Amino acid sequence: MFSVVNKELLEGFLYNVELFTITLLLSLPLGLIVAFGSMSKFAPLKVLTRGFVWAIRGTPLMLQLFVVMYMPGLVFGWQIPGSNPRMTAAVIAFVINYSCYFSEIYRGGIESIPKGQYEAGQVLGMTKTQTFFRVVLLQVVKNIVPPMSNEIMTLIKDTSLSNVIAVTEIIMAANAFSGKGLIWPLFYTGIFFLLFCGILTIVFNKIEKKLDYFKS
Amino acid sequence: MAILEVKDIKKSFGKTEVLKGVSFSLNEGEVLSIIGSSGSGKTTLLRCINFLETADSGLITVDGDVIFDGADKSKKNAKETREKQLKIGLVFQQFNLFPQYNVLDNVTLAVKLQAKERPDYKQNKKQILAEIEEKALKLLADMGLSEKIHNYPCELSGGQQQRVSIARAMALEPKILFFDEPTSALDPELTGEILKVIRELAKTNMTMVIVTHEMTFAKEVSDYIVFMDNGVIAEEGKAQELISNPKTERLQAFLSKISD
Ligand SMILES: Nc1ncnc2c1ncn2[C@@H]1O[C@H](COP(=O)(O)OP(=O)(O)O)[C@@H](O)[C@H]1O
Numbered sequence: 001m002f003s004v005v006n007k008e009l010l011e012g013f014l015y016n017v018e019l020f021t022i023t024l025l026l027s028l029p030l031g032l033i034v035a036f037g038s039m040s041k042f043a044p045l046k047v048l049t050r051g052f053v054w055a056i057r058g059t060p061l062m063l064q065l066f067v068v069m070y071m072p073g074l075v076f077g078w079q080i081p082g083s084n085p086r087m088t089a090a091v092i093a094f095v096i097n098y099s100c101y102f103s104e105i106y107r108g109g110i111e112s113i114p115k116g117q118y119e120a121g122q123v124l125g126m127t128k129t130q131t132f133f134r135v136v137l138l139q140v141v142k143n144i145v146p147p148m149s150n151e152i153m154t155l156i157k158d159t160s161l162s163n164v165i166a167v168t169e170i171i172m173a174a175n176a177f178s179g180k181g182l183i184w185p186l187f188y189t190g191i192f193f194l195l196f197c198g199i200l201t202i203v204f205n206k207i208e209k210k211l212d213y214f215k216s
Numbered sequence: 217m218a219i220l221e222v223k224d225i226k227k228s229f230g231k232t233e234v235l236k237g238v239s240f241s242l243n244e245g246e247v248l249s250i251i252g253s254s255g256s257g258k259t260t261l262l263r264c265i266n267f268l269e270t271a272d273s274g275l276i277t278v279d280g281d282v283i284f285d286g287a288d289k290s291k292k293n294a295k296e297t298r299e300k301q302l303k304i305g306l307v308f309q310q311f312n313l314f315p316q317y318n319v320l321d322n323v324t325l326a327v328k329l330q331a332k333e334r335p336d337y338k339q340n341k342k343q344i345l346a347e348i349e350e351k352a353l354k355l356l357a358d359m360g361l362s363e364k365i366h367n368y369p370c371e372l373s374g375g376q377q378q379r380v381s382i383a384r385a386m387a388l389e390p391k392i393l394f395f396d397e398p399t400s401a402l403d404p405e406l407t408g409e410i411l412k413v414i415r416e417l418a419k420t421n422m423t424m425v426i427v428t429h430e431m432t433f434a435k436e437v438s439d440y441i442v443f444m445d446n447g448v449i450a451e452e453g454k455a456q457e458l459i460s461n462p463k464t465e466r467l468q469a470f471l472s473k474i475s476d
């Protein structure tokens with residue numbers, strides 16, 4: 001029995017990990033773009049971006065999952081294509097949601113860099129791009145590792161929410177057992193998340209240590 | 217001929233006019249000190265010359281090239297501005313070193329990026345980089361920092377950090393080096409080492425403009441002193457004379473306040 005449960009739960013958890021990985025890979029760069037939008041000197045872009053971020057951060061991710069899943073069909077009669085449209089919908093909702101959260105972390109990190117760093121770059125004849133990538137970026141990374149690690153740990157746990165649009169992730173898989181009267185697999189899913197977060201913690205501690213050699 | 221000419225620079229922030237028409241000039245190899253009480257516009261003047269602020273009007277010439285012309289309202293090309301920027305260097309009160317680079321890399325970073333634009337960079341890359349490094353090491357040795365080249369800014373004293381920032385500015389071989397109160401962020405016992413470095417630079421005929429509150433130092437190291445008050449130059453003259461024999465009441469008042 002135990003091995004059957006393990007196998008089923010592991011299969012479910014692969015969906016969590018898949019959703020986690022794709023969301024991370026897409027939201028990390030997208031979040032930076034959104035952050036630039038929300039800091040833009042072009043007022044309409046800035047207002048629009050900030051409004052969007054506010055709306056996404058101000059509504060439940062669960063609601064956003066429903067909207068992405070059902071809105072296109074209801075409003076435009078358009079179905080999400082692909083072999084697993086539910087997973088695709090989950091990815092879209094998660095990427096939008098997390099890009100917005102990450103963008104705020106990036107923005108905080110970028111705005112915390114003293115003006116003097118940019119001015120030193122300028123006075124030394126560096127271009128704005130050079131100053132950003134050679135001088136500012138690593139300091140931003142150092143500043144945002146702690147809030148980012150928090151957010152990324154939340155992400156793996158949030159992936160379970162995708163079961164509201166019937167992605168067969170781990171808790172959904174465990175629920176199937178409880179429907180047959182077997183409750184413990186539901187609690188047992190916690191172990192998967194704990195292990196995963198444990199690994200994340202180790203990785204983030206490593207990164208923090210790596211960046212320990214300087215103080216900004 | 218003057219290497220630096222500043223003509224009638226005006227600058228307002230909103231309604232407050234901070235620079236009300238400042239003019240001065242400086243000959244090659246000379247040292248000019250700018251003194252004046254806090255809020256008189258010294259930093260703003262330096263920032264206008266160094267492109268960190270845009271003056272509202274006036275004209276600035278370095279070595280015969282116009283680097284700023286208030287009458288020319290056309291959009292400035294970023295590349296040209298950078299080339300003009302490289303003619304002059306600025307040492308900040310707060311050092312503004314790059315924390316993630318060690319001392320040597322702080323000094324070489326901008327120079328190396330500059331070198332990439334040379335047409336022969338690809339062919340002679342190794343040699344060019346070696347030369348840059350060698351020059352930086354020489355500069356750091358002059359600053360008494362040979363032992364510290366692999367240290368990070370957070371591992372240095374304020375005085376050492378400021379010396380690195382002077383080396384960093386010098387590495388780009390500016391025609392004129394500007395200092396904005398280079399010792400003001402330092403503990404009193406550390407100001408001496410910076411003043412010594414600047415004195416050494418003066419001996420090599422480096423053209424410098426120094427905003428400072430160290431009157432004894434200003435009197436001894438500079439050829440010329442400008443006293444700023446409330447956005448204008450209230451008095452100027454040969455260093456010794458201006459300090460020993462101030463003519464305006466405002467300068468007299470300022471000097472007696474400082475020496476208290
Ligand atoms: N960015 C700015 N915006 C508004 N006011 C400024 C700004 N920079 C400087 N000022 C004002 O300009 C005046 C002169 O400042 P500053 O040039 O720093 O003087 P100093 O360096 O002689 O102490 C001060 O009253 C200061 O408040």
Ligand SMILES: [Mg+2]
Nearest residue numbers: 258259260397
């Ligand atoms: Mg000042």
